[in-house]
Amino acid sequence: MYRIWIVEDDPNLALLLRDCLEKYSLAARCANDFEEIMAQFHQYEPHLVLMDVNLPSHDGYYWCRQIRKVSTCPIIFISGRSGDMDQVMALEYGADDYMTKPFHHELVIAKVRSQLRRVYGEYAGEARERVVEESGLALYLERLELKWKGRTVTLARKEADLLELLLLRYPLVVTREALLYKLWDDQQFVDENTLNVNIARVRRKLQEIEVEGGIETVRGSGYKLVLLKPDKLGEHA
Template identity: 40%
Template sequence: MFKLLLIEDDATLFNEIRNRLTQWSYDVYGISDFAKVMERFSEVKPDLVLIDIGLPMFDGFHWCRMIRSHSNVPIIFLSSRDHPTDMVMSIQLGADDFVQKPFHFDVLIAKIQAILRRVHDYSTTEPVTLRTWCGAAVDLDKNTVSNAEGSVQLTRNEIYILKLLIDRRNRIVSREELIKSLWDDERFVSDNTLTVNLNRLRKKLEDIGLDRFIETKVGQGYMAADESDLHDR
């Protein structure tokens, strides 16, 4: 049974979501003291976290930062806010998805199932956890990319995107294919979410001189190139 930590201060909504998730055999935990979210996180050790943005003490963005500084556990934001910057901020902080309230419960379940299935399959069916690319070591287990210039830590989405591109290096991977591979069902995903993840991935790779090896093919998609191939062009 997967354990979910629901960080929601609306008691009525919390109970409704918990009851529905329990029917799907998820073990749902809540927060009683919103000053001690990280203590509760460490105690529960959840497989996935659901966070509201508007919370007592500190907002959901704060707790997302705190969780990300300790763990790569999947995070989904649940919020009634509808401004695009809220979704962009969520993704930039390392969240895996953003669900706007009010939402259809089937959509939330589909997103939770897709993320947990991806995480489970990724950790159990991928025997080779290291890749070499452009002189760098890509560790799929630790979510890091390292070369002579240093090392960068990626989120789960970022490392998954990079893996997909590296495994098909020198071939174009369409945006639609990336979205479908990453989130399973593109109907529930904003195209902007992929853009944010790719921009953030490139920014991190820039720190170790690898950003130029992720090429944008206008109107087609993206491609991970090898250093030798770029030199030949």
């Protein structure tokens, strides 16, 4: 079931949108702390975001830019601002669509479904999709999905970038420096613990789809991906 995240500070409208989405068999959750938008985004990992422009603290344009640093999931703006420049700014900052209030709920559902089909469904353009695969573990970089033996888990952008490098170098060790550069370009401004946090997140994602093996820490060097075949599991017990 696709997960839709509603970032709207009008509680009545947010609940109406949630109920409407759930009526059409879409999972939906409303943001509840507008100071911790990115923490909630990582926790929920939505397939699509409905984003208001006028929000407490930072506006929707700001949060759109932050989400685009870690994810390519569709973002649809819902706003009372109807000016052309507002819509231009939303698209320039990475949004996929823009709707002005008031709007019919049927139109919201139609636009949400359209974006989901475009990115994840029948219009996703799989022929052009980048896929990195090793020993049955497949990473779909445009969809931000990881598949293993019929199981699928959704990744954040940084998690996908990290796994991409580990898969491309498999079964070799990837240094911490190489991972830091891949994820943040300029590693001197990144807290060392940030990489540890992302490694831990990816390990949990691998466990979710029951990958045999996982990410192994090579002390003093870095990390490597270990993919075990069923007949070799006993050797690593």
